[in-house]
Amino acid sequence: MSTTEGAPFRYIDLFAGIGGFAAALEAFGGECVYSVEIDDAAAKVYERNWGHSPLGDITRDANDVVMNVPAHDLLAAGFPCQPFSKSGAQRGMEETRGTLYWNILKIIQAHHPTIVLLENVRNLAGPRHKHEWDVIIQTLRDEGYRVSETPSVFSPHLLPLERGGRPQVRERVFITATYDPDGLLGEVEAKPPLANLSLRGGEEWDLAADLPLSDGEVPGTALSADEVAWLEAWDDFVTTMWPVVRAANTDSEREATLPGFPIWVDRWIKAEQLEAWAAGAPGVPYRNRTDLPDLWDDVPAWKQNFLVKNARFYTRYKAQLDRWLARHEVATFPPSRRKLEWQAQQTPTLWECVLQLRPSGIRAKRPTHLPALVAITQTSIIGSARRRLSTTEAARLQGFPDNFDFGPQSAAATYKQLGNGVNIGAVWNMLRAHASRDRAVLEASEKGRSLLKAILDDAPKSPDDRLEHVVAEGQSRYAESMLPVAV
Incomplete structure (x- = not known):
């Protein structure tokens, strides 16, 4: 003691x-x-x-x-x-x-x-x-x-x-x-x-100045080749769709942002297909439908809301989205990497965000602060540094001094x-x-x-x-x- x-x-x-x-x-x-x-x-x-x-x-x-x-x-x-x-x-x-x-x-x-x-x-x-x-x-x-x-x-x-x-x-x-x-x-x-x-x-907050972030390469924080590929694809989505959405919504600054609802590639269908299913048409109009019941009325209300929003988004921007899908073979990504949770408002590129690779999808936030550290493998990615948060930076985030x-022990334990x-x-x-x-x-x-x-x-x-x-x-x-x- x-x-x-x-x-x-x-x-x-x-x-x-x-x-x-x-x-x-x-x-x-x-x-x-x-x-x-x-x-x-x-x-x-x-x-x-x-x-x-x-x-x-x-x-x-x-x-x-x-x-x-x-x-x-x-x-x-x-x-x-x-x-x-x-x-x-x-x-x-x-x-x-x-x-x-x-x-x-x-x-x-x-x-x-x-x-x-x-x-x-x-x-x-x-x-x-x-x-x-x-x-x-x-x-x-x-x-x-x-x-x-x-x-x-x-x-x-x-x-x-x-x-x-x-x-x-x-x-x-x-x-x-x-x-x-x-x-x-x-x-x-x-x-x-x-x-x-x-x-x-x-x-x-200013992450680079207030945390602060370590300079140069930091051992144990590098992204895998697959992770870089997923993020590069979604960065292309962000930089491609930003000017398109902005041009289509000149009257409302709030609407002139990327969607704030979860973007689910597996749920991109024409709005008319979704409307037909909702009206009682037989069958579920999705190739990947393992988490959906046969009847629209059996879909939880929160999920109905996201399905409708994704269908409308896809229908409105189908030409640009289809070309993006083809450029990156997004269908080959793991299911959770075919989802984007955009919470970064007006941030112009994905690589300027703070990112988390979550089971629910790739979450992107503005680079002003970090989400809470958790005791599972969702270590935040500092987009500007193109790497994960280091254990030293995570300790600083909790207030521990560098000594x-x-x-x-392993970094995972830390x-x-x-x-x-x-x-x-x-x-x-x-x-x-x-x-x-x-x-x-x-x-x-x-x-x-x-x-x-x-x-x-x-x-x-x-x-x-x-x-x-x-x-x-x-x-x-x-x-x-x-x-x-x-x-």
């Missing part, structure tokens, strides 16, 4: 991954007294950079019988969202049994840390998980915590660079709570900390760990906003005052000012732990 002398607060790091929470909390000056991560590869990276191994299982350390978690001032957890049972009418802790949140709650009941900081995917705050959300909020309130029932959904791309922001759209929900068993603020509503965040506003060491991680700048700013919101409560206790001073009063606006140093300190602790013990 960290051995920071005179640390202003002690924290625990649950479901720690490679240490996104640890990075922010170490930069605030905190001392880790317990961390846990069940994935061996992620735990090794964590240990290499923070000086102690989190490898373990929270279900063994925190349950009805065992409490092997030491006292602490701040609890951080990017916990998995397992479904809570909706059976029965009980509320509270019994409904969380069998989920990993229940183990977190056992720790909270045992130690009542001054601040609780939880993070999860945005869907936790969505309508499908309202029950789970309500249980989490209510169980925290039952334990004496001041917590907002309004979700704090936040993304690092909303922050300016000088606050630790990054050009990545990565929306996550944060639950921040302060222990306040005496209800010092009475009936004053606990509003979400987002109100205290300084956001970027309408300013756009963060992933060791000898991408996966970063895709599973939490953005450091988002954690830093959410915690500062929370401390600002609950300043009156924190000032009422010695532990609270120490946290307030470390997180808000003494800390810089961005974690970037400290991260390289705290990572170097963690790596030094790791190196010392690897030295042979004198006999």
Whole structure:
């Protein structure tokens, strides 16, 4: 564990991954007294950079019988969202049994840390998980915590660079709570900390300058010959159709763009053929129809909409589209590469976009920011560089400094760990906003005052000012732990 002398607060790091929470909390000056991560590869990276191994299982350390978690001032957890049972009418802790949140709650009941900081995917705050959300909020309130029932959904791309922001759209929900068993603020509503965040506003990101991107060839990021061929073909589509569509739609700037609906080559037929099928004509008028029922009325409404739009688009521009199909033998491409999801608005060429080769098709976005890193093989392609995002650039996107060491593991493992991680700048700013919101409560206790001073009063606006140093300190602790013990 960290051995920071005179640390202003002690924290625990649950479901720690490679240490996104640890990075922010170490930069605030905190001392880790317990961390846990069940994935061996992620735990090794964590240990290499923070000086102690989190490898373990929270279900063994925190349950009805065992409490092997030491006292602490701040609890951080990017916990998995397992479904809570909706059976029965009980509320509270019994409904969380069998989920990993229940183990977190056992720790909270045992130690009542001054601040609780939880993070999860945005869907936790969505309508499908309202029950789970309500249980989490209510169980925290039952334990004496001041917590907002309004979700704090936040993304690092909303922050300016000088606050630790990054050009990545990565929306996550944060639950921040302060222990306040005496209800010092009475009936004053606990509003979400987002109100205290300084956001970027309408300013756009510049990937090359703000990430930044590495120059020259980067090992392990090259596109395959097939990938280049697919993208060259679709770039020809973009550059061919841009002037055609613009000339055909001079009265409306909005219409003078490439289609925003998914462009499905396999669904290009004349509008009259589609209309005949919709009117009840027998047979499905597509060569590749494996995902379509025989009857039009059995096609889901969302898919009907896309079929109609593709048929109208093909009918209107049939001459140009047929010549494009012939130039590139698009019919030989894999099915998912015969689809284009154009979300790049007025961008003139495909190679100026940020691209993803997804199971749903080739997605193209404007080059102002990147989509969220994910833990599967959809690593973004930087069109202007004609290569994939490197692991170093992906780490920068999550806020890690360049001296963060992933060791000898494969690039695929690194991408996966970063895709599973939490953005450091988002954690830093959410915690500062929370401390600002609950300043009156924190000032009422010695532990609270120490946290307030470390997180808000003494800390810089961005974690970037400290991260390289705290990572170097963690790596030094790791190196010392690897030295042979004198006999």
